[in-house]
Amino acid sequence: MLPQTLTADAGHDRMRLDVFISMRLAPEYSRSQVARMIKAGLVTVNGGIARAASGIRAGDRIDIAAPAANAPLDPDSLRSGAPEIPIVFADDEIIVVNKPPGMTVHPAPGHPDGTLVDALLARFPELATMAEPDGVLRPGIVHRLDKDTSGIMVVARTPFARTALSRQFKERTVRKIYLAIVKGVVARDQLSVERPVGRHPIERKRMSVSSHVPRDAISHFTVLRRFAATKESSGASLIRVRPETGRMHQIRVHLASIGHPCLGDKLYGGAKHGDSDHFDRQALHALALTIEHPRKRDRRQFVAPPPADFVRFLALHDCPIDDQVIARWIDSS
Numbered sequence: 510m511l512p513q514t515l516t517a518d519a520g521h522d523r524m525r526l527d528v529f530i531s532m533r534l535a536p537e538y539s540r541s542q543v544a545r546m547i548k549a550g551l552v553t554v555n556g557g558i559a560r561a562a563s564g565i566r567a568g569d570r571i572d573i574a575a576p577a578a579n580a581p582l583d584p585d586s587l588r589s590g591a592p593e594i595p596i597v598f599a600d601d602e603i604i605v606v607n608k609p610p611g612m613t614v615h616p617a618p619g620h621p622d623g624t625l626v627d628a629l630l631a632r633f634p635e636l637a638t639m640a641e642p643d644g645v646l647r648p649g650i651v652h653r654l655d656k657d658t659s660g661i662m663v664v665a666r667t668p669f670a671r672t673a674l675s676r677q678f679k680e681r682t683v684r685k686i687y688l689a690i691v692k693g694v695v696a697r698d699q700l701s702v703e704r705p706v707g708r709h710p711i712e713r714k715r716m717s718v719s720s721h722v723p724r725d726a727i728s729h730f731t732v733l734r735r736f737a738a739t740k741e742s743s744g745a746s747l748i749r750v751r752p753e754t755g756r757m758h759q760i761r762v763h764l765a766s767i768g769h770p771c772l773g774d775k776l777y778g779g780a781k782h783g784d785s786d787h788f789d790r791q792a793l794h795a796l797a798l799t800i801e802h803p804r805k806r807d808r809r810q811f812v813a814p815p816p817a818d819f820v821r822f823l824a825l826h827d828c829p830i831d832d833q834v835i836a837r838w839i840d841s842s
Contacts, residue, residue: 511551511575519567526554527561530571537668539675551576591631592623597811602670602804603663604633604649607813610659610790615650626650629664636666651675652683652755660687660795661813665803673803678755684799686839687750687760688815690792690822691769692778694735694744701729702763706756715776716758718766727753728763731841736826745772747828749841761791772822787822794819797839812839 515533517524527547531540538546546552547561551574554565565571592612598605608614608625615626626648629636636648649665651674665671677683707720731749738744746769750760758777764770765777772778773788799810812835815823820830 511573513573515571515573517565517567517569517571521565522567523564525561526552526559526563526565526571529565530573534573536672539672541675542672546573546576549576591627594625594628594632595813596632597661597813599633599666602666602802603674603800604629604666605661605663605798605811608654608659608662608795610657610816610818613656614653614662625662633666636664639665639668639671652678654795655758655761655791655793657790658793658795659813659816661798661811662795663798663800663811667803670803674800677800681753682801684797684810685752685755685795686797687752688733688794688796688819688838689748689750689760689764690772690788690819691746691748691764692743692772693746693769694738695730695732695746695748695769697732699729699731700767701727702767703727704763704766706759706762716756716762718762724756725754726756726759726763728760729753730764733838733841734823734826734828745826747823749838760793787825788818790818792819792822796835810839 515530517529521529527540527543530546530552531538531543534543544561547559550558552559553572554563555570556572559571594609595607596604597607606625606629612628613624615624629648639648649671651665651671652662654660654662663674665674704718704726705720705723706716706718706726707723709715709717710719710721729751732746733749734747736745736747748764752759761771761774761777765774770778771791771793774791778791794815795813796815797810797812799808801807802809814835815830823830
């Protein structure tokens with residue numbers, strides 16, 4: 510769709526630049542994507558530098574350049590070094606995957622390869638054309654899971670789907686269900702935690718409910734099973750989690766804030782104890798995701814069955830899993 514030239518008319522006089530462009534480029538590009546275009550220097554007004562908040566005038570010429578082209582990708586080299594990723598569903602607009610634990614979603618400092626993005630590009634090399642408007646290659650990524658959190662994720666395959674899905678996450682119409690196995694026997698059958706989450710005031714790799722710059726965060730918890738304390742452990746609980754918001758580390762921080770961190774959570778779990786020996790990562794799994802299909806507009810639910818470490822732990826505690834059990838967990842109120 511880019512590059513492109515737009516001209517403002519009298520009806521746009523004094524409108525913010527980012528609002529005008531996003532209105533004209535909708536639905537392929539959202540306002541936040543347009544803001545990144547402007548910040549990356551891809552937008553000029555009458556040949557001059559532009560700011561997102563600048564007001565435009567009737568007759569202004571707005572030129573939008575295309576981001577720098579990414580280097581051509583060699584499918585053979587991508588496939589040879591990329592991890593495998595289970596595909597739950599794929600059509601012309603979306604790809605749904607079951608992300609394994611230990612996989613980072615996209616390249617980051619300390620995690621340059623072996624990412625979900627690498628796996629997607631190896632399987633769907635055309636996603637390379639889905640660079641963000643500022644040229645950053647995060648093809649189709651509209652939400653994330655922590656590196657050591659497993660489970661269901663949806664990826665956009667087209668700019669239209671990316672905008673539609675991003676809007677659903679922003680407007681909180683996506684229904685997300687997680688499973689967590691937590692330290693201790695949780696007393697209440699149901700509880701909600703409504704505590705803002707932000708960057709920890711001292712430890713920058715952690716998030717906290719005591720942040721100086723918090724953002725609203727809401728999580729709903731339902732106890733599915735309790736595992737009694739023994740001499741070797743302090744007990745554990747299987748929890749169904751329905752987050753209303755999607756803050757970084759939100760579920761882990763909320764669980765730790767009520768004294769029941771995920772088993773195996775090295776960042777928020779405190780001292781290790783018996784049941785944590787079953788997990789070398791936080792015991793958190795994205796079980797189900799319900800979205801509106803971007804093009805067909807029907808509601809669809811996708812499920813990623815619990816991974817091997819969950820299955821082993823629950824089997825040891827006389828809690829076998831089958832499709833009917835998973836369906837009950839998803840639908841628990």
